[in-house]
Amino acid sequence: MKEKIDRLKERALAAIADTHIVKALNELKVSFLGKNGEITGLLKGMKDVPPEEKPAIGKLVNGLRAEIEEAIANRERLLKEKETAARLESEAIDVTLPGKAVARGGLHPVELVKNQLIEAFLPFGFDVYEGPEVELDYYNFKQLNIPDDHPARDMQDTFYITDSILLRTQTSAGQIRWMEKEKPPIRILSPGRVYRSDYDATHSPMFHQMEGLVVDKGITLCDLKGVLEEVCKKVFDPGVKTRLRPSYFPFTEPSVEIDVSCSECGGKGCSLCKGTGWIEILGAGMVNRVVLENCGIDPDVYTGFAFGVGLERIAMLKYGIPDIRYLFDNDIRFLKQF
Numbered sequence: 365m366k367e368k369i370d371r372l373k374e375r376a377l378a379a380i381a382d383t384h385i386v387k388a389l390n391e392l393k394v395s396f397l398g399k400n401g402e403i404t405g406l407l408k409g410m411k412d413v414p415p416e417e418k419p420a421i422g423k424l425v426n427g428l429r430a431e432i433e434e435a436i437a438n439r440e441r442l443l444k445e446k447e448t449a450a451r452l453e454s455e456a457i458d459v460t461l462p463g464k465a466v467a468r469g470g471l472h473p474v475e476l477v478k479n480q481l482i483e484a485f486l487p488f489g490f491d492v493y494e495g496p497e498v499e500l501d502y503y504n505f506k507q508l509n510i511p512d513d514h515p516a517r518d519m520q521d522t523f524y525i526t527d528s529i530l531l532r533t534q535t536s537a538g539q540i541r542w543m544e545k546e547k548p549p550i551r552i553l554s555p556g557r558v559y560r561s562d563y564d565a566t567h568s569p570m571f572h573q574m575e576g577l578v579v580d581k582g583i584t585l586c587d588l589k590g591v592l593e594e595v596c597k598k599v600f601d602p603g604v605k606t607r608l609r610p611s612y613f614p615f616t617e618p619s620v621e622i623d624v625s626c627s628e629c630g631g632k633g634c635s636l637c638k639g640t641g642w643i644e645i646l647g648a649g650m651v652n653r654v655v656l657e658n659c660g661i662d663p664d665v666y667t668g669f670a671f672g673v674g675l676e677r678i679a680m681l682k683y684g685i686p687d688i689r690y691l692f693d694n695d696i697r698f699l700k701q702f
Contacts (some may be wrong), residue, residue: 385443481599484552488594537550548668616649621646625643
């Protein structure tokens, strides 16, 4: 029995010393010390040892177990240290090498246009107010002189949540909220997302608008034209020209469409402006007396002008974007251009 123990000891220690990976070492541990291992086999064979030899043989087996356990633990520690050293060497960073540039993001073209417009209007004393996107019919339509039976409601395909709650179709609702809590003089811009059930190359079910409102004593259509002329020069080009054309909006009277001279052809006529030399950019007009009265402002004392511009439209014109859907596809190749 003693010879068997000595042979097992020699074989086990040699196998442990010859092991170079932790996984193989674990397999040896199971082979020698496991439930069905060779040490366990020796202990089971103790029944065949003469009674007078059992204490000595038992001591040898237990000593062998302890020696193998220690040898495995030492070898495991050594192998893990070697693995750690190798990993650290392979993952070493040469701090003297130049670093890799981290890609930086940029503003979306719609956000760029929004910021440019706000910056252009600020010298005129405008404040910025952003109203809620989930709006009441009361603010989105009724207070803007668009009652339930008004045909202008058919001009906008609206997303209704309930009969009285909707996704706002225009940021003009923010103007009403502002006029109800603030009294003239008023100068505000109301930018934000709006929603209409429309989708093609020039329309999106979600898009961005910026409404502007001025209410004070003696405000005329000339003030509207003068302010918008200066803003268009800052946003487009110092040489750009503007013109007003009659139009209709229920919340302004008179109402106008604002055109700018085509930047592509300089007003001579091309495919972009459809041969007219002009491009429509926004709608505007003098605030309707009914709207002022609805907000508790005396129309015999105060007048005002309002305008609304689609930010995507300005971005498309300014940057030559042919399809509004490019602005919402999140194609990094497109966005990197800005």
